[in-house]
Amino acid sequence: xxxxxxxxxxxxxxxxxxxxxxxxxxxxxxxxxxxxxxxxxxxxxxxxxxxxxxxxxxxxxxxxxxxxxxxxxxxxxxxxxxxxxxxxxxxxxxxxxxxxxxxxxxxxxxxxxxxxxxxxxxxxxxxxxxxxxxxxxxxxxxxxxxxxxxxxxxxxxxxxxxxxxxxxxxxxxxxxxxxxxxxxxxxxxxxxxxxxxxxxxxxxxxxxxxxxxxxxxxxxxxxxxxxxxxxxxxxxxxxxxxxxxxxxxxxxxxxxxxxxxxxxxxxxxxxxxxxxxxxxxxxxxxxxxxxxxxxxxxxxxxxxxxxxxxxxxxxxxxxxxx
Ligand SMILES: NC(=O)c1ccc[n+]([C@@H]2O[C@H](COP(=O)([O-])OP(=O)(O)OC[C@H]3O[C@@H](n4cnc5c(N)ncnc54)[C@H](OP(=O)(O)O)[C@@H]3O)[C@@H](O)[C@H]2O)c1
Numbered sequence: 001x002x003x004x005x006x007x008x009x010x011x012x013x014x015x016x017x018x019x020x021x022x023x024x025x026x027x028x029x030x031x032x033x034x035x036x037x038x039x040x041x042x043x044x045x046x047x048x049x050x051x052x053x054x055x056x057x058x059x060x061x062x063x064x065x066x067x068x069x070x071x072x073x074x075x076x077x078x079x080x081x082x083x084x085x086x087x088x089x090x091x092x093x094x095x096x097x098x099x100x101x102x103x104x105x106x107x108x109x110x111x112x113x114x115x116x117x118x119x120x121x122x123x124x125x126x127x128x129x130x131x132x133x134x135x136x137x138x139x140x141x142x143x144x145x146x147x148x149x150x151x152x153x154x155x156x157x158x159x160x161x162x163x164x165x166x167x168x169x170x171x172x173x174x175x176x177x178x179x180x181x182x183x184x185x186x187x188x189x190x191x192x193x194x195x196x197x198x199x200x201x202x203x204x205x206x207x208x209x210x211x212x213x214x215x216x217x218x219x220x221x222x223x224x225x226x227x228x229x230x231x232x233x234x235x236x237x238x239x240x241x242x243x244x245x246x247x248x249x250x251x252x253x254x255x256x257x258x259x260x261x262x263x264x265x266x267x268x269x270x271x272x273x274x275x276x277x278x279x280x281x282x283x284x285x286x287x288x289x290x291x292x293x294x295x296x297x298x299x300x301x302x303x304x305x306x307x308x309x310x311x312x313x314x315x316x317x318x319x320x321x322x
Pocket of ligand 1: 021238
């Protein structure tokens with residue numbers, strides 16, 4: 001079985017990851033409130049309570065406020081840092097009136113971005129740094145120079161990517177000393193493309209799939225840890241009002257509720273269990289800040305372990321609209 005990334009103390013990452021995108025509140029330049037900081041603490045406490053020790057950030061989330069909120073918490077409780085795996089991302093430049101939205105994998109952008117993340121998070125190192133989305137202007141040698149400096153200075157321990165294909169990974173790795181260890185993509189019962197891509201060969205159905213060809217199989221052979229963003233389908237199968245959604249969404253929500261009742265578990269555990277049963281050993285990056293919803297994910301691994309092939313396919317076919 002693949003070994004999860006370890007933190008500097010040798011503690012392995014949990015299978016579930018808490019996504020910290022909403023930690024900063026609104027996507028604007030308004031200051032971070034004390035109330036928001038307290039909400040973040042409550043979310044992290046709920047996560048730790050169910051064994052989650054890995055936290056996902058990006059330099060751009062709520063214009064840096066999400067990392068800042070997390071950093072305030074770490075400043076008040078510095079002993080927590082050693083127990084955690086902290087991951088952040090760089091490589092996206094936000095449109096801000098004068099500059100356009102852009103990607104930037106230049107050496108200087110990567111180095112400056114990490115400095116900013118370390119400062120906001122109140123830590124001296126990131127366990128993992130991901131390149132957020134492919135930059136068509138990327139030069140692998142520049143990325144390698146930035147990664148080399150970050151590794152040598154101890155500021156970043158491992159590197160990975162997000163929303164990338166096998167070709168991107170091979171291209172970037174061509175200049176790197178270390179292998180990329182993570183690829184984070186949208187995957188889940190609400191975004192089936194990662195499964196559709198595998199089954200669509202010589203099939204007419206599934207030709208609208210928006211997922212890189214062969215990526216699941218490549219990732220498994222190359223031992224790349226896949227992480228799923230959007231794993232709770234933004235609540236569509238776990239209690240959000242879906243009366244105006246298409247039939248497959250409504251039927252999937254009904255089926256998830258029925259399965260949760262029969263198994264005496266939560267809807268979140270069924271939805272995540274479905275994703276975690278996939279043999280790629282995907283790490284779901286859950287994006288809820290609600291402590292009760294976070295705790296409702298606790299049973300996900302057990303549901304994955306107990307889910308039959310037939311139940312897995314029942315959920316898949318229903319979500320697919322078959
Ligand atoms: N690499 C990338 O390009 C990328 C892109 C997007 C996100 N991410 C990462 O992935 C994480 C998760 O992404 P996500 O937020 O799309 O995933 P998600 O876990 O599928 O959805 C979480 C969202 O759904 C809401 N939600 C969950 N259950 C609900 C319910 N029963 N009723 C109403 N609302 C419900 C949550 O609100 P509450 O907080 O109110 O529960 C939250 O806004 C992010 O935090 C970020 O770290 C990465």
